[in-house]
Amino acid sequence: MTGPNASARRRGGGGFLRWVELAEADADLSGYPFTLPVVEGLRAAGRLELDPAVTFLVGDNGTGKSTLIEAVAVASGFNPEGGSANFRFSTRATESPLGGYLRLVRGVGKPRTGFFLRAESFYNVATEIDRLGVGNSYGGRSLHERSHGESFLDLATHRFGSRGLYLLDEPEAALSVHGCLAMLTRIRDLAETGSQFVVATHSPILLAVPHARILQIDVTGTISEVSYDEAQPVVLTRSFLADPQRYLHYLFGDDR
Template sequence: MTFLVGENGSGKSTLVEAIAVAAGFNAEGGSRSFRFSTRASESTLGGALRVGRAPGRELSSFFLRAESFYNVATEIEALDLVDAYGGVSPHERSHGQSFLDLLNHRFRPGGLYLLDEPEAALSVTGCMAALARIHELARQGSQFIVATHSPILLAVPRARILEIGDDGRLHTVSYDDALPVVTMRAFLADPGHRVRDLLRP
């Protein structure tokens, strides 16, 4: 379990996307067999990375890119793969439900899963359900690389958290020192005060 955290624009999503492209995934998401393209917007970093994987290491794999999952859902329908995603088209479910369907039905033990901000569609309880499923799959031999802003997802036991600092470098941090956790705790400790500071002219 490896989590990438950092402010918007720090490069965590770009890094996950680049790893996915270097590992042979479609830049917009999906499995390695997905080859559709809606609009090429990926960085060139993926072409400069080399990803080493042992042959036969993965029994399953998927790249979830929250911002383009609608396009992936359309491709799932076009390829008639709905049964592998719980039997209901992702377009027929809420955004959050379709993400959880993906985790519960498409993700399997022994897989490689690259997730870019999966919390984008999830409620607080949805994030907790995702945490439990990710932890279960990790215990069953799956590897995850996740870019996130969610303090809940970061709480997966034994996860490695890498924070991209202002200098652009990766630093290993503890859960308690991770930026999303520190920021959320500070806000929840005194929301009224924080809001007054934000709204002060």
């Protein structure tokens, strides 16, 4: 193993959430989300052990990362549409009921602060921040007056702090490569000052946060811990960049 996770994992972070497991329930668990392979994968795994500092969830589109991270957020007391723990706005109730069936096993410490970032509904979070008049905690300017990527970086720079619990769903969605490097640095710095992150991502850059635990969900729902070098976004991006023409030839056939 030669990637950034190669050295012994350093203890750090907040360790606020130790693991996640499915609670035994008598309720009818048919239909979405209970039929998703990842829910069966979670049941088969028994528990999802979270790193005290940084855990990444990776897997192809539709493998259930957002469903899982939203359920962890709801079970942790966050608004399903995102934001701080005290945000209670709702524009459209689309959350799955999985959060009600998760058992979170917590560590001894309590987070001082926290945030649930979902890229897809961040616009509504920015509106709520303006409505509450709490923009000073986010860099002092309305996030609606910042670019998509700038608003994510404002959030991480000004609102995130030490000893926080941060659940992030694709924080790279708005970010350039430079932006991803800035986010990586911020996650590393906050982890070293007692914060805990659980991050769903497709970004091979973010995955390079040192000592992070990477949990990979495959199409059958199986959840495995993998090294940086084994993580699918890293493997596929490396392979593509090593020879883009080979991929284009395969994708387009001979009629280019």
